[in-house]
Amino acid sequence: QKIQEKNDQIAGRIRQKRQNFDIPMIDIMGSVGSGKTSVLEYFSREFAKNQKFLVINGDLATDIDAQRISRFGSKCIQINTGRGCHLMAFQIEKALDTIDLQKYDFIFVENVGNLICPSSTDVGADKKITITSVTEGPYVFRKHPVTFRMSDLAVLNKIDLALAMDIDIHEIIQGSKELYPQLEVVPTSAKTGEGMEVFAEKIGLSIN
Amino acid sequence: QKIQEKNDQIAGRIRQKRQNFDIPMIDIMGSVGSGKTSVLEYFSREFAKNQKFLVINGDLATDIDAQRISRFGSKCIQINTGRGCHLMAFQIEKALDTIDLQKYDFIFVENVGNLICPSSTDVGADKKITITSVTEGPYVFRKHPVTFRMSDLAVLNKIDLALAMDIDIHEIIQGSKELYPQLEVVPTSAKTGEGMEVFAEKIGLSIN
Numbered sequence: 001q002k003i004q005e006k007n008d009q010i011a012g013r014i015r016q017k018r019q020n021f022d023i024p025m026i027d028i029m030g031s032v033g034s035g036k037t038s039v040l041e042y043f044s045r046e047f048a049k050n051q052k053f054l055v056i057n058g059d060l061a062t063d064i065d066a067q068r069i070s071r072f073g074s075k076c077i078q079i080n081t082g083r084g085c086h087l088m089a090f091q092i093e094k095a096l097d098t099i100d101l102q103k104y105d106f107i108f109v110e111n112v113g114n115l116i117c118p119s120s121t122d123v124g125a126d127k128k129i130t131i132t133s134v135t136e137g138p139y140v141f142r143k144h145p146v147t148f149r150m151s152d153l154a155v156l157n158k159i160d161l162a163l164a165m166d167i168d169i170h171e172i173i174q175g176s177k178e179l180y181p182q183l184e185v186v187p188t189s190a191k192t193g194e195g196m197e198v199f200a201e202k203i204g205l206s207i208n
Numbered sequence: 209q210k211i212q213e214k215n216d217q218i219a220g221r222i223r224q225k226r227q228n229f230d231i232p233m234i235d236i237m238g239s240v241g242s243g244k245t246s247v248l249e250y251f252s253r254e255f256a257k258n259q260k261f262l263v264i265n266g267d268l269a270t271d272i273d274a275q276r277i278s279r280f281g282s283k284c285i286q287i288n289t290g291r292g293c294h295l296m297a298f299q300i301e302k303a304l305d306t307i308d309l310q311k312y313d314f315i316f317v318e319n320v321g322n323l324i325c326p327s328s329t330d331v332g333a334d335k336k337i338t339i340t341s342v343t344e345g346p347y348v349f350r351k352h353p354v355t356f357r358m359s360d361l362a363v364l365n366k367i368d369l370a371l372a373m374d375i376d377i378h379e380i381i382q383g384s385k386e387l388y389p390q391l392e393v394v395p396t397s398a399k400t401g402e403g404m405e406v407f408a409e410k411i412g413l414s415i416n
């Protein structure tokens with residue numbers, strides 16, 4: 001419909017602009033508290049010695065996430081959506097217009113904490129990544145077919161809590177493979193660092 | 209706008225019907241995996257010796273939650289929304305039309321796992337309860353003003369994992385009190401049962 005057409009036009013412009021500067025962009029989605037910000041804190045602290053990240057944070061309210069990540073050296077732009085349950089391309093374009101793209105090597109969009117609505121909106125990224133966590137329970141992949149079919153990669157975070165949650169990580173990943181054969185699932189802990197290098201490599205992020 | 213007016217008309221009809229039968233209904237909201245189903249499993253197993261619960265479950269896909277809860281004796285009706293990110297009054301009305309209200313003492317609606325969209329839709333309940341969990345991190349109350357202002361009660365679940373998450377429960381509850389003075393926050397563990405009787409009493413659920 002009209003809103004989606006307008007959005008996708010803008011997403012196309014964003015892609016074109018990024019191609020001119022040869023700068024990748026990833027849209028990071030995931031439910032409330034799945035670990036999106038923690039992952040970006042980790043990337044900023046561990047993999048940005050020789051590169052500069054731009055992060056565009058989307059939340060209904062507060063600049064907490066932008067503050068957290070920028071502490072580790074990344075440039076962050078916080079978007080507050082008010083009642084909006086997912087980011088839209090026009091918001092990303094507006095943020096990109098305020099910066100000099102030449103300064104950055106990689107752009108991350110941290111979408112609003114929501115496992116449903118962000119998946120169907122194109123914000124002009126190269127890839128859509130969904131972060132889920134073991135603390136959300138063992139049924140997440142089964143219950144969200146639209147989101148996981150739209151995802152280029154899934155991350156199963158907080159694996160350090162799998163024992164406390166009585167969750168079998170292999171079982172979850174196997175179950176996801178059966179439902180979404182094309183979808184790779186990377187188990188991680190943003191807390192301990194386990195799996196984070198594999199995750200970085202899968203999204204084309206240099207770790208040196 | 210038109211959609212909301214139509215929805216609220218139906219919500220009014222639901223309230224009227226329930227009043228005729230003197231049967232309470234609670235709308236349980238909360239992010240993916242916060243513990244909504246676990247709470248209803250607990251209520252069904254522990255507090256339904258002398259009463260019968262009706263549960264209306266909303267999910268994009270699967271009947272996993274309805275299956276889980278009905279195992280403990282409650283009658284469950286599963287609604288699959290497809291892409292819909294929150295339940296609407298017409299779906300609740302349709303479900304209620306299929307049952308004999310006289311058989312039930314209490315109705316629970318388990319809304320779609322989503323901390324944003326369900327809060328602004330009236331499904332014809334007496335109260336809106338939001339379940340959040342310590343595993344979602346310490347910023348949830350600050351980041352979701354619309355949802356918590358629309359909530360009659362908040363539940364902070366999975367407190368048995370507070371230590372593992374390095375979360376200070378008192379600090380979270382105090383922070384919520386400062387932002388939302390009218391909002392009561394009940395700390396619980398649906399796993400150990402801690403706080404579950406207090407929670408039941410707060411929503412007028414008989415525990416005998």
Ligand SMILES: Nc1nc2c(ncn2[C@@H]2O[C@H](COP(=O)(O)OP(=O)(O)OP(=O)(O)O)[C@@H](O)[C@H]2O)c(=O)[nH]1
Nearest residue numbers: 032033034035036037038113158189190191344345
């Ligand atoms: N134990 C453990 N905790 C984690 C891990 N990753 C994140 N956390 C914690 O989980 C909570 C939520 O993490 P965030 O990074 O804020 O999650 P988020 O997805 O950015 O949340 P929103 O942006 O609010 O939707 C915080 O308390 C983090 O410290 C992990 O791998 N293991």
Ligand SMILES: Nc1nc2c(ncn2[C@@H]2O[C@H](COP(=O)(O)OP(=O)(O)OP(=O)(O)O)[C@@H](O)[C@H]2O)c(=O)[nH]1
Nearest residue numbers: 136137240241242243244245246321366397398399
């Ligand atoms: N440790 C612990 N785990 C819990 C608690 N409550 C629920 N869980 C676990 O958390 C996971 C998710 O719980 P659910 O009850 O399915 O959550 P939900 O809110 O119904 O999830 P959706 O309906 O999918 O949004 C499951 O693995 C539960 O066993 C709790 O108090 N403590």
Ligand SMILES: [Mg+2]
Nearest residue numbers: 036037065110
């Ligand atoms: Mg965040």
Ligand SMILES: [Mg+2]
Nearest residue numbers: 244245273318
């Ligand atoms: Mg559930």
Ligand SMILES: [Zn+2]
Nearest residue numbers: 085086117293
């Ligand atoms: Zn939405």
Ligand SMILES: [Zn+2]
Nearest residue numbers: 085293294325
């Ligand atoms: Zn919505």
